[in-house]
Amino acid sequence: MKIRAIKFCLAAAAVSVGLGMTPALAEKLKFEFWYGLSGDLGERVQDACKKFNDSQADYEIACTSQNGYPETVQNAIAAYRAKKHPAVVQVFDGGTLDLMLSGAFVPAKKLMEDNGYKIDWTNYFGGIANYYATSKGELYSFPFNSSTAMFYYNVDAFTKAGIEAAPQTWEDVEAAARKLKAAGYSCPLGFSFDTWATVEQFSAIHNQPIATKNNGYDGLDTELVINKTKLVDHLTFFKKMTDEGLFVVKTKQLGMDVVPAFTSETCQMIQSSVADHGTIGKTIKPGTKWDVTMLPIWKGTERQNSLVGGASLWVLNNRPEAEYKGAAAFLNFIAQPDMVEWWSTVTGYIPVTKSGFDAMKANGFYDKPAYKGRDKAIESLTFTPTSANTRGIRLGGFPQIRKEISDAMEGIFFGKLTVQAGLDQAVERGNAILRRFEKTYAGRALN
C-alpha cells in the first residue's frame, strides 16, 4: 500500500514537472506581483493580470493576493530578506516611507527609462503623484488604486427630513443631523476611529499640518502637531455631536462598520473612500436614492485639495534583469488610458492620469447614474494645487501612528479622556515612534 502511494506521488511529480516544461509555457517569462486587495477588489486585480497576460506573448504575470495591505508589506519584507520576493508589490499609502528608505526598490522613473518606455510623468494628477514622489518630485512608485475620502448621504432620508441640499459645511452637517434626528433617524451620521477621513483628510482640506517639517517631507526629525491644530476643535465638535446622539460611533467591534451602516440605512451620512462607491451601489437596497459629495469644510475656511489614499505599485530590486522588462511592460500596460478607464469603472478607484480622466469624462462615464458623483473625487483631489499641508504625509511607522491616534479616539469617545488629553497622548506616543524611526534610519537621506 505504502509503496503504491509513493509510486503515485512520484508519478504525479513527474507529470507536473513534465507539464512545467511544455513549450508553450516555457517561452513566457514569468514574474510575480503581490497585492493586498481581497474580495471583490482582489478579483478585479486578477482580471487586470489576465488582461495583461492575454495581451502579449512574452511575459506572464502571476498575481497573488496577500489578503490585506499590512500583510502584503510584511510578507514582501520576509520574502525580500529570504531573497524570494516578487518583482512588483502593492504598498498602501501608510507604508510609503518604509519603502522609500528601504533601498530595496527600483525607482519608477529609472525602471521605465531603462526599459525604453516613455512615460509622461506630468500626466499623473499632482495630488496623487506627490504622495509617492520624493520632495523633489521624482516618482518612486506607480500610482495604481487611488482614492480619496468622500461624504456619502442618503437622499431619501434627507428628503423625508426636509433637507434639500447636500451639506457643504460642517454647520450644514449639524443642521442636517438635527433634522434627521427629529425625523426619527437614530443614527444621522456614523463614524469610526479610522483616522484617514476624520484626521488626515480633514487636516489637508483645512490646510492644517499633521506634523512639522512639511508633514515629514523635509526630514525625519518631524514631530506630530495634531494636538495644536483645528483638529482639536473638530474632534470636540464630534464629541459634542456624539453626546447628543447626532453622530454615532460605528466600528467592527461594535458589530457594524460605517459602510455597512450606510448600506443597511442604519446611518444616513458617512465619510468613506470613493473606492466604496461601487460596493455601496451594489449592496444598498435597490431603488434607494443616495449621493456622494466632497468632504464638508468648516464655514469660513478655504478648501484645499484632499489627500490621495489607496496604494501604489513598487518594483523591488535584486530580481533577474529579464523580470524588469516584464514588470515595465505590465506597469506600462495598466497605465494605458483604456486600462485606466476599465479599472476605474469596475472598482470605483479614481483614474490616476489626466488623460484617463479626460477619456472617461469625454465618453460620458460620469453621467451614467451608477457612476454619478465619482468625478467629485477628482474635483476634491485637484481642488487646489498641492501645498505643504496637502502634498501627503511622510511619516515613518505611519501605520502604528494611525493606530495610536485611533486608540486615542477610543479613549476620547468611549473612555474618560478629554479631546485635548487624548490628542496629547497620541502625539506623545506617535513622536516616540517617529524618534525610533529616525534613529533606525539615521544617516539615510530623505530625498
Add this chain to the structure above:
Amino acid sequence: MSGPSYFLVYDRNAGPVDLMNKRAVFKSWWLPMAFALPQLLLIFFFFYWPATSVLTWAFSLEPAFGGVGERLFVGWDNFRDVFADTEYWRSVSLSLFFAFSATALSMFIAFVLAICVDRQLKGSGLFRFFYIWPYAIAAPAVGLAFRFIFAPESGLIAVVNTWSPDLWNPAKFGSHAMILVIVCFAWKWIGYNFIFMTAGLQSIPRSLIEASAMDGSGPVRRAFDLQIPLLAPTLFFLLVLNLTESFVGPDTYGIVDLTTEGGPNKSTDVMVYRIVSEAFRGLNYSGAAAQSLVLIALIMLFTFIQFRYVERRVHYK
C-alpha cells in the same frame, strides 16, 4: 525514586507504576542521538536559529528590509526604551491578569465538567465527546465567532443592551473587552483541560471513591479530599501549560487580534499581541525583539516559581 517523575502512570489493577524504574539503557551513543535528531533539528531550525536573530535585533536597530548599510549597535537602548514605556508595564500587568484569570476559569470549569462526566451522570458519554471539540477549533476562528456572538449592537448578546443600555459593550469598556478575551480563551482551553482531567479521574481507583461515599462524604467533599490531591500531578501540569499558553501562546494572539485588536484604547493590549503588532504592523523589529527577550525571561521566571514553590505541594506517589 525521590524527586518528581513524569513517567508515572496509573494502572487500575496495579496502582501507580513508575516507568522510570524500568529503564532501558542504550549501549551505543549514536542510536539515541539518531532517535533524537529529528526533534533536535526542529528545535534548532525553528527555535535556536530564529532566536539568534532576535538577539542581534534586540541590541541593534534593524530596518524593515534589512541592513542596507552596517547594522547599528545600540547596546541596551532598546531595553531601556521598553522599560521606560508606561504602556509596556500596563501591558505586562494586563497579560498577568489575563493569564491567571483565563487559566483559573478554564481549569475550574473543565474540572467541574470532568467530575460530572466521571460520576457517569446521565448523558456523560455524549458530553465527554462534545466537550473536547472546542480545542480542535483554531483560535482565530474562535475569535471571529465570539466577535459576532458578542458584538454589542448586532450580536446574539445585543438583546441584553435592550434591557439596559451598555450592559455589555466590549467595544466601549476595557473591562468588558477583557472579559470577552478571557471567556474566549477559557472556552477553547476547557476542552483540552477536560481531556486530561477526565483521564486523570478515571485512573483514580474506583474503590477509593466508593469507600469514601460509604463513609458518607458527598461529591464536593470527595473532590477536595480525594480527587484533587490524587489528581495533583495532572493539575500541576495543566496549570503550567495553561499559564504559559495564555501568557505567550499563539491562541492569545489570535483571539485578541480577531475580537478586540488590543482595544479599546489598549485595554486588552497583552504582551504577545503588542509584540506581534509592533514587529509586523509597526515594523519595529528591534523593539519587538527586545520585548520578546523580556517575555522569554519572564516565562522562565514564571516556570521556575511554579516548579520551585507550587510543585513542592504536588505528590507524585
